[in-house]
Amino acid sequence: xxxxxxxxxxxxxxxxxxxxxxxxxxxxxxxxxxxxxxxxxxxxxxxxxxxxxxxxxxxxxxxxxxxxxxxxxxxxxxxxxxxxxxxxxxxxxxxxxxxxxxxxxxxxxxxxxxxxxxxxxxxxxxxxxxxxxxxxxxxxxxxxxxxxxxxxxxxxxxxxxxxxxxxxxxxxxxxxxxxxxxxxxxxxxxxxxxxxxxxxxxxxxxxxxxxxxxxxxxxxxxxxxxxxxxxxxxxxxxxxxxx
Amino acid sequence: xxxxxxxxxxxxxxxxxxxxxxxxxxxxxxxxxxxxxxxxxxxxxxxxxxxxxxxxxxxxxxxxxxxxxxxxxxxxxxxxxxxxxxxxxxxxxxxxxxxxxxxxxxxxxxxxxxxxxxxxxxxxxxxxxxxxxxxxxxxxxxxxxxxxxxxxxxxxxxxxxxxxxxxxxxxxxxxxxxxxxxxxxxxxxxxxxxxxxxxxxxxxxxxxxxxxxxxxxxxxxxxxxxxxxxxxxxxxxxxxxxxxxxxxx
Amino acid sequence: xxxxxxxxxxxxxxxxxxxxxxxxxxxxxxxxxxxxxxxxxxxxxxxxxxxxxxxxxxxxxxxxxxxxxxxxxxxxxxxxxxxxxxxxxxxxxxxxxxxxxxxxxxxxxxxxxxxxxxxxxxxxxxxxxxxxxxxxxxxxxxxxxxxxxxxxxxxxxxxxxxxxxxxxxxxxxxxxxxxxxxxxxxxxxxxxxxxxxxxxxxxxxxxxxxxxxxxxxxxxxxxxxxxxxxxxxxxxxxxxxxxxxxxxxxxxxxxxxxxxxxxxxxxxxxxxxxxxxxxxxxxxxxxxxxxxxxxxxxxxxxxxxxxxxxxxxxxxxxxxxxxxxxxxxxxxxxxxxxxxxxxxxxxxxxxxxxxxxxxxxxxxxxxxxxxxxxxxxxxxxxxxxxxxxxxxxxxxxxxxxxxxxxxxxxxxxxxxxxxxxxxxxxxxxxx
Numbered sequence: 001x002x003x004x005x006x007x008x009x010x011x012x013x014x015x016x017x018x019x020x021x022x023x024x025x026x027x028x029x030x031x032x033x034x035x036x037x038x039x040x041x042x043x044x045x046x047x048x049x050x051x052x053x054x055x056x057x058x059x060x061x062x063x064x065x066x067x068x069x070x071x072x073x074x075x076x077x078x079x080x081x082x083x084x085x086x087x088x089x090x091x092x093x094x095x096x097x098x099x100x101x102x103x104x105x106x107x108x109x110x111x112x113x114x115x116x117x118x119x120x121x122x123x124x125x126x127x128x129x130x131x132x133x134x135x136x137x138x139x140x141x142x143x144x145x146x147x148x149x150x151x152x153x154x155x156x157x158x159x160x161x162x163x164x165x166x167x168x169x170x171x172x173x174x175x176x177x178x179x180x181x182x183x184x185x186x187x188x189x190x191x192x193x194x195x196x197x198x199x200x201x202x203x204x205x206x207x208x209x210x211x212x213x214x215x216x217x218x219x220x221x222x223x224x225x226x227x228x229x230x231x232x233x234x235x236x237x238x239x240x241x242x243x
Numbered sequence: 244x245x246x247x248x249x250x251x252x253x254x255x256x257x258x259x260x261x262x263x264x265x266x267x268x269x270x271x272x273x274x275x276x277x278x279x280x281x282x283x284x285x286x287x288x289x290x291x292x293x294x295x296x297x298x299x300x301x302x303x304x305x306x307x308x309x310x311x312x313x314x315x316x317x318x319x320x321x322x323x324x325x326x327x328x329x330x331x332x333x334x335x336x337x338x339x340x341x342x343x344x345x346x347x348x349x350x351x352x353x354x355x356x357x358x359x360x361x362x363x364x365x366x367x368x369x370x371x372x373x374x375x376x377x378x379x380x381x382x383x384x385x386x387x388x389x390x391x392x393x394x395x396x397x398x399x400x401x402x403x404x405x406x407x408x409x410x411x412x413x414x415x416x417x418x419x420x421x422x423x424x425x426x427x428x429x430x431x432x433x434x435x436x437x438x439x440x441x442x443x444x445x446x447x448x449x450x451x452x453x454x455x456x457x458x459x460x461x462x463x464x465x466x467x468x469x470x471x472x473x474x475x476x477x478x479x480x481x482x483x484x485x486x487x488x489x490x491x492x
Numbered sequence: 493x494x495x496x497x498x499x500x501x502x503x504x505x506x507x508x509x510x511x512x513x514x515x516x517x518x519x520x521x522x523x524x525x526x527x528x529x530x531x532x533x534x535x536x537x538x539x540x541x542x543x544x545x546x547x548x549x550x551x552x553x554x555x556x557x558x559x560x561x562x563x564x565x566x567x568x569x570x571x572x573x574x575x576x577x578x579x580x581x582x583x584x585x586x587x588x589x590x591x592x593x594x595x596x597x598x599x600x601x602x603x604x605x606x607x608x609x610x611x612x613x614x615x616x617x618x619x620x621x622x623x624x625x626x627x628x629x630x631x632x633x634x635x636x637x638x639x640x641x642x643x644x645x646x647x648x649x650x651x652x653x654x655x656x657x658x659x660x661x662x663x664x665x666x667x668x669x670x671x672x673x674x675x676x677x678x679x680x681x682x683x684x685x686x687x688x689x690x691x692x693x694x695x696x697x698x699x700x701x702x703x704x705x706x707x708x709x710x711x712x713x714x715x716x717x718x719x720x721x722x723x724x725x726x727x728x729x730x731x732x733x734x735x736x737x738x739x740x741x742x743x744x745x746x747x748x749x750x751x752x753x754x755x756x757x758x759x760x761x762x763x764x765x766x767x768x769x770x771x772x773x774x775x776x777x778x779x780x781x782x783x784x785x786x787x788x789x790x791x792x793x794x795x796x797x798x799x800x801x802x803x804x805x806x807x808x809x810x811x812x813x814x815x816x817x818x819x820x821x822x823x824x825x826x827x828x829x830x831x832x833x834x835x836x837x838x839x840x841x842x843x844x845x846x847x848x849x850x851x852x853x854x855x856x857x858x859x860x861x862x863x864x865x866x867x868x869x870x871x872x873x874x875x876x877x878x879x880x881x882x883x884x885x886x887x888x889x890x891x892x893x894x895x896x897x898x899x900x901x902x903x904x905x906x907x908x909x910x911x912x913x914x915x916x917x918x919x920x921x922x923x
Contacts, residue, residue, distance in 0.1 A: 048375045054396035054466065068375045134462045134576070136351070140663070147645070148666030149567065150458045150576045153555060157570065174350040175459050177395075178375040277847060284854040285869065288790070289861075297856035301796035301849075309848045310841060317837040325830050332826040350664065369751075415658040416756055418821065431757060431823040432657060433750020455651045457658060458577040458666060 031204030032228035036235045038082045038194050038214055042242025044073040050110075050178045057133050058110035058176075068178045069115060070218055078198020079240055081116040082216050083168065083184045085191035086202060087223065089210030096188045102126040102158060105171070105181060107135045107151070112171060112181035116217070118191035119183050122161035129155050134175055141169045144185065168215060182217060207232075214238040252423035252444040252469065258327050259425045266320060331426075337439045341407035344400070345391075347379040348410070348417035348430040350457050353450060353465040354379045355398050359390030359483060364409060372413065392482045396465040398450060400442050401475040407439040418454035421467055429454055442469040518628075520620035525627050526606035529597050532627075532634055536593030539638065543586035550574050550582075568646065577666055580649045585641060587652025588674065591774070592681055593634055599777040600685075600723065601630065604692045604716045611713050613701025618694035626687035633680035640673035648674035653767070656748035656759040660740040668741075675738035682731025685723050692720035707801070711794060714801055715780020718808045719773050725812075726769035733762035760822055764815040772811045776804060779846060782868045786850050789865025790857030796849045803849075806842035814839055 047067035052059035059066075072080040102124035106113045108131060119125060129135055129151040136150040137157075143164040151157060162169070166185045173179035184191055192200040202212070209227040224236040245251070245260045330336050343364050345356030356379055358364045365381055365388020372380035378395070381388050400406045410419055412430035419438060420427040428438040452463035470478060508515065516524060549558045557572030558564075568578040605623065609616055617623045641647040647670040650659035654674070662668040696717040700709070709717075737759070739745040746752035748759050787794040794800060816824065816832030859865070 050375065051395050134459055136459050138663075146663055148458070148577075148663065151570075152576055153573070155570050157566065172374070174457070175352070175462060177349070177352055177378055180374070277851065280851055281854075281869070284851065284857075285859060288854060288857050289859050290791075294858045296791040296858040298792065299795070299856075300793055301799065301852065305848075305852065306796050306799045306845070310845055313841045313844045314838075317840055321834050321837045325833065328826070328829060328833065332829060334826065415661075415664055416655055416822075427821050429822050431750075433756060434823050436823050455580070455655070455658065457664060458575075458580060458649070460580075461576065 032207060032231060033201065033203045033233040034205060034210070034212060034226050034228060034236055035199065035201040035233065036224075036237040037197075037199045038079045038084065038222075039198070039237060039239045040073050040077060040079040040242070041239055044071055044242065047071060048178075052110060055110055055133070055176065058131060061109040066109070066111070068180070069111075074196055074198050076198060078194065079216060079219075080194050080196055080198060081114075082194045082198075082200070082214050082238075082240075083116050083118060083182070083191065084194065084200040084202070084212060084214045084238070085118065085167070085184055085186060086188065086205070087211045087213040089208050090188055090190070091206070091208075094188070096120070098122040098161065099189070104128055105183075106130050107137075107173070107179070110135075110173075110176045110179060112173075112179055114193060115180070116168075116182050116193045117184070118193060119162065119185055120189060121163065121165060121185060121187045124161055125159040125183075127151070127157045127159060129153070135173050135179070136175055138172045138174060139169060139183075140172065141166055144169060167213075168217075180217075184215070206230075212236055212238075214240075216240055219243070249422040250444070251425075252442055252446065252448065253425060254441045254443060255331055255425045256423070256443075259331075262324055262327060265323075269316060269320075334437070337407050337437055338405040341405040341439050342401065343407050343409060344398070345379065346398070346408045346410050346419060346430070347413065348419065348452070348456075348463075349378070349413035350415065351452075351459040351463040352378075353396050353398070353419075353452075353463070355394050355396075355465070356381065357392040357394070357399070357479060357482070358387075359392055359479070361387060361390055363387040365389070365391045367411070369413070390483065392479070392486050394482065398465055398467045399475060399478055400467070400469055401472045402442050402445050402469050404472065405439055405441045407437050410436040410438055415456045416454050417452045417456045417463070420451050420453035421448055422451075423448045427453060445469045445471055445474075518624060520616070520624050522605050522609050522617045522620070522623060525623050526602050528627050529601035529605060529630070532631060533594050533597035533602060536589045536597065536634060540586050540589035540594050543582050543589065546574065547579070547582050547586060550579050577649060578646065580651075581641070581647040581667070581670070584649055584651050584674075585637075585647050588637060588648070591652060591770070592678070593630075593637065595774050596685070596770075597630060599774060600692075600716070600719060601627070601688060603712075603777055603781070604688065604720065608692055608695055608713055608716055609699070611710050612696065612699060612704060614695060614699035617691045618699055619691050622687050623691050626684045626691065629680050629687065630684035633677045633684060636673050636677035636680065640670045640677065643669040643673065646670050653763060654737065654759070655763075656737065656740070656756055659759075660737060660748050662741070672738060672741050675734045675741060678734040679731050679738070682727045682734065685727040686731075689720040689724035689727070692716060693724065696720075707798065710780075711783035711797070711800055711804075712777070712780035715776045715783075715804055718804050719776045722769040722773050722776075722808055722811065726766045726773070729762055730766035730770075733759060733766070736762075757819075757823060760819055761815070761824075764818040765812075767818060768815040769808075769811050772808060776807070780804070782850065783846075783853075785864045785868035786853050789862065789868060790854045790859050792853055792857045794849065795852030795855070796845075799845060800849055803842040803845045807839060807846075810835060810839040810842070 047070050050066045050068055052062070052066060069081065074080055098120050103117060103119045104126045105117065106128040110131060127137055132154040134150065134152045136148065138146070138148045140146055141162070143166040144162045147159070149157060149159075162185045164185070165187050168182040168184050171181040171183065190202045190205060192202050194200050200214075205228055207228055207230045209225065212224045212226055214222045214224075219240040222238045222240060224238055226234050226236045228234050244264050248260055248263070251257055251260060342362070343358055345364050345367070347354040347356065347367070356364055356367075365383075366385040367380045368382050369380050371377055371382055377383075379393055381391060381393060383389065408419065408428075410428055410430045411434075412432045414432060416432070417430040418427060419430055421440075424440045424442065426438060426440045428436055430436065446469055448467040448469070450465040450467055452460055456463065519525060519528075546558065555573060558569065558574060561569045561572030561574070564572070564578070568575060568581075574582075605617070608614070645667045647667065648654070648659070649665045649667040649671070658665050659671055662671065665671065696709070696713060736745070736747045740747055740749070746754045748754045748756055750756055783794050783800060813835045814832055816828050817836045820829050820832070
């Protein structure tokens with residue numbers, strides 16, 4: 001009788017422990033969402049014009065002179081290419097499974113697409129060359145081992161995942177010095193990069209209080225604090241001001 | 244005699260090619276004589292029944308002759324080519340009125356700085372280097388730099404006028420090489436090297452990087468345009484307007 | 493008692509008790525060490541050759557998948573198509589393997605080891621154990637260099653001349669561990685080369701058979717002796733430069749970093765100060781052997797033996813003051829360009845003397861076209877590689893060395909006698 005009781009207690013304990021330590025499962029069940037817009041206040045500075053005249057194949061893909069989109073202000077007054085992610089607030093021991101699908105970055109028209117993106121630690125990065133001309137991809141990680149590889153023709157290279165969290169890891173091409181991209185390498189999947197509508201959306205958060213940080217390559221960072229309950233959707237807007 | 248060499252497009256090309264051809268003829272004649280001699284000896288002195296080799300340890304007079312003739316030839320070649328070397332590479336031989344163009348080499352692009360209307364190149368500083376916006380590190384606060392025009396992978400020079408290239412490198416050793424000008428000079432980080440030439444034939448040529456500088460070294464090329472002075476002035480004005488337009492847009 | 497002991501000793505003298513390892517692996521016998529060097533250098537020649545075939549593929553069929561290319565990892569050849577960074581590794585490692593591990597080991601390690609004692613009438617090298625150490629350090633160097641091709645990010649990528657800053661900075665070349673292993677391997681190679689040179693020089697100075705004066709030595713031994721002096725003085729410069737490069741790569745020193753007070757050109761001066769004597773290290777042994785073989789093939793003494801010795805010494809001496817001819821457009825002071833040009837022109841003179849003397853040797857000779865002679869004749873034209881036929885020499889006249897029947901690996905050992913000895917002609921038969 002006592003043996004059965006202790007077995008049941010152990011079994012119940014194991015069940016609770018199992019349920020408690022799969023945050024993914026928990027998140028799926030009752031994940032909260034934080035969403036919002038990244039606004040831009042002030043006059044947007046002119047982006048530098050890129051001289052692509054000596055790269056005919058890429059220059060041909062543009063009807064107006066291409067610019068390096070350092071500050072991309074959308075029509076609705078929001079900022080694109082802002083990396084928004086959960087900086088603090090997640091349980092310290094939480095482990096999130098690395099997605100099997102790779103994150104893709106494409107070199108098209110001698111520009112990286114996307115310019116700003118997120119990737120999880122250990123997740124494969126698929127680097128695509130759609131231009132068919134020589135590009136070299138230099139990842140200038142400080143916490144991650146830097147790499148420098150080339151792609152002489154149309155091809156895709158699958159790079160094994162990064163080992164360390166790094167916000168942000170810059171990419172550059174040396175053959176075309178204007179090409180830049182930035183990757184936010186995180187150990188959790190709670191990130192989002194703003195696009196042409198300036199909005200971000202982070203889903204599947206467990207209930208709690210979080211610091212959300214928005215990173216822009218020129219304007220630095222802005223933070224916001226958000227508290228969410230299970231399955232709740234909260235809005236948190238962030239604003240960058242022109243300097 | 245030089246049809247198989249690259250076309251001659253600078254004032255250096257003809258003297259260099261002449262020197263090259265002269266050396267080729269001298270060494271060519273020597274080569275033919277030695278080879279013919281070798282073949283003749285091998286046939287004439289081959290082993291035949293009853294033949295004996297002629298026993299000798301040498302001949303001092305022969306040694307002296309075939310030491311003196313090459314030595315004198317080398318001295319003559321040295322003296323004639325040194326004059327040309329000094330004229331091309333000598334630090335003091337850059338013409339005083341040479342038109343300055345800044346050439347900044349980096350993995351894997353060539354950046355050319357034109358002095359604009361004031362004819363002077365502005366100060367550059369490596370700390371100011373910023374991709375896309377300021378790839379050569381031009382110090383815009385320097386008055387001489389205000390009208391400088393910076394262009395990627397295109398070298399424009401006027402014909403018939405000495406040009407002096409101020410060669411710099413950002414990272415590793417590159418080499419500025421235009422075969423038709425017979426001009427080649429390594430760009431070394433930490434050094435500011437002057438290279439001068441005078442283009443003689445309008446046309447389009449190519450600068451190739453000729454010192455291994457990394458994995459995309461093979462693609463590190465720029466186009467060279469040699470214009471008449473009038474065309475060059477027009478081009479420069481056009482570029483100045485473009486630069487002005489870009490900075491205010 | 494003493495007679496019995498003497499007999500027992502005599503019996504022992506002809507029975508080798510040593511284990512296989514002591515006899516063939518960690519051997520101090522110069523012939524075994526020569527063969528060990530032979531295997532190492534032939535393997536390196538194979539490696540260098542395979543690398544060259546891949547270079548040729550890229551030259552001939554760029555952008556097309558190479559046969560067996562799919563066996564290469566994606567970082568080297570994407571779908572069998574060679575990537576630019578891999579091509580540069582190929583070029584770098586081909587040069588490195590061929591110059592250091594194939595030719596130097598073959599011409600110096602094999603020929604010097606095998607031939608010097610035989611041709612001098614010495615019973616072994618002056619320092620047999622140092623000789624063994626010389627081989628095993630070369631072996632370690634070879635392993636490290638071979639391994640550098642299989643590490644993450646691949647082999648060294650700055651050309652076999654390793655110009656800095658490209659070779660020193662991993663962020664600029666894209667290769668890190670491979671570059672460092674190159675430096676370490678070259679340091680071991682330097683050790684091997686210096687130990688070998690010490691041995692060859694000591695043996696030639698001290699271990700000549702009685703009656704063999706300096707000017708009775710075969711020209712091939714003269715050439716190997718002068719080569720060893722070049723090696724002794726030049727290779728440590730390379731090793732020192734490699735140590736500086738290694739420090740730059742792993743310790744963050746700034747010898748070659750202009751931003752911190754160093755100079756990019758420093759590497760070039762150090763490397764070519766080694767590099768020019770190096771090319772004479774590569775060619776002098778061959779020239780020495782051509783002299784011996786042409787003399788043998790022509791059945792005449794070499795024409796102008798003393799001039800030939802002085803020519804070898806002249807080439808070697810002048811070889812120290814021409815290194816700047818690899819740096820004419822490097823950015824060094826153009827005045828140095830003038831001085832190096834003068835010395836480079838001068839070095840053509842002793843080289844010309846050698847060619848004319850070979851012709852003088854063949855003049856009015858009785859030329860036999862045995863294989864070594866054919867090779868020497870073509871070397872006369874263009875310096876080809878050496879035959880490796882096995883010769884068995886039997887002497888009609890006892891020589892001063894203890895052996896009258898010698899198995900040698902080139903006709904050269906026999907030819908010395910035939911050219912110089914007035915008393916007998918050694919019969920050389922190929923086997």
